[in-house]
Amino acid sequence: MATNASADHRSHNFSAGPAILPVEVLQRAREELLNYRGTGSSIMELSHRGREYVEVDAQARSRLIELLGLGDDFEVIFLQGGASTQFMMVPMNFLREGRTADYLNTGSWAKKAIKEARIIGNVHEAFSSEENNYNRVPKDSDIRMSENPVYLHFTSNNTIFGTQQPSEPASAEVPLVCDASSDFLSRPIDAKRFGLIYAGAQKNAGPSGVTIVLIRKDFLEGARTEGLPSMVRYKTHAGTMFNTPPTFAVYMVNLILGWLQEKGGLSAMDLHNREKAKLLYDQIDRDDFYRTPVENDSRSLMNVVFRLPSEELEKTFLKEAEANDMHGLKGHRSVGGLRASIYNACPRESVETLAAFMADFRKKHG
Numbered sequence: 001m002a003t004n005a006s007a008d009h010r011s012h013n014f015s016a017g018p019a020i021l022p023v024e025v026l027q028r029a030r031e032e033l034l035n036y037r038g039t040g041s042s043i044m045e046l047s048h049r050g051r052e053y054v055e056v057d058a059q060a061r062s063r064l065i066e067l068l069g070l071g072d073d074f075e076v077i078f079l080q081g082g083a084s085t086q087f088m089m090v091p092m093n094f095l096r097e098g099r100t101a102d103y104l105n106t107g108s109w110a111k112k113a114i115k116e117a118r119i120i121g122n123v124h125e126a127f128s129s130e131e132n133n134y135n136r137v138p139k140d141s142d143i144r145m146s147e148n149p150v151y152l153h154f155t156s157n158n159t160i161f162g163t164q165q166p167s168e169p170a171s172a173e174v175p176l177v178c179d180a181s182s183d184f185l186s187r188p189i190d191a192k193r194f195g196l197i198y199a200g201a202q203k204n205a206g207p208s209g210v211t212i213v214l215i216r217k218d219f220l221e222g223a224r225t226e227g228l229p230s231m232v233r234y235k236t237h238a239g240t241m242f243n244t245p246p247t248f249a250v251y252m253v254n255l256i257l258g259w260l261q262e263k264g265g266l267s268a269m270d271l272h273n274r275e276k277a278k279l280l281y282d283q284i285d286r287d288d289f290y291r292t293p294v295e296n297d298s299r300s301l302m303n304v305v306f307r308l309p310s311e312e313l314e315k316t317f318l319k320e321a322e323a324n325d326m327h328g329l330k331g332h333r334s335v336g337g338l339r340a341s342i343y344n345a346c347p348r349e350s351v352e353t354l355a356a357f358m359a360d361f362r363k364k365h366g
């Protein structure tokens, strides 16, 4: 790997997660690291019940509510344990005896969520693209719901396979529960359709260590309390700080939310992300040299998955990309090939550099 030891050097980082963060945010964190606002301590070293952290926590909540247009209808909770812990918490809290929860099986993460839910209760797979190695997400007409499910769970962006729901699936009266880990805050959403949204922060919203959970208040009313240990009940965490939150991770998320607001919010981000993704898909679509297994209508704006004519060439591509300071392009081990993750914080300049490199590489090897 090419290394550049100069203290402020930034490489072209296409890692799927933990992923690139905005450089302005890292700089701000560095400035405040030793002495947070005159306290003489780092925010990491201050009590989670103290004025400074409580302010950070409250600001992060209100910024989330504003950016996503949640109004007064949602609780915002910061939890630990990753999105993977939500795979069990969602059914533990909402999947009652004698009822069924519907899931869209659109990738490895969706499958893991289904596996956990099956331990808790009845699960119905309302759609699966597993047979075709998860090359697409469903159209509304592909979804076969069970009768009166408690929720419909879906993964808005399938990080590993490079597919993304173009919009929320139709679900009539059924509340949506969404694993939004890898496209959270990348575009506006229709909040009123959701009962619960969760996202591990480390793809698009911050560092690892915090999971953001948004729960609509009327949906939360139906959450279980009896027979559940305190830590896995959503009601334990809603509206209060039950135990120590991951304070530094929440602080970083708050800085990123401020950055998002400065950049014009989620509509501006959506446009920026569409433009970036187009640069790469245009390269892929030019001829048969690059190809993607993903169906056109399901293409992700966050994780661009592609193959070359041979595994040999893929290895060469990766090696030469590294030599040109482009990192994190190797596809997930379950899929192979290449994957460029181009989340909010990935600068357009990095994507332009990669697109130019792809064009060059085709000329040399095509």
Ligand SMILES: *Cc1c(COP(=O)(O)O)cnc(C)c1O
Residues within 6 Å of the ligand: 017, 081, 082, 083, 084, 085, 109, 155, 157, 158, 159, 179, 180, 181, 182, 200, 201, 203
């Ligand atoms: C990364 C990822 C996860 C797993 O997140 P953890 O925080 O590691 O548990 C779950 N779902 C999706 C869509 C992901 O991209």
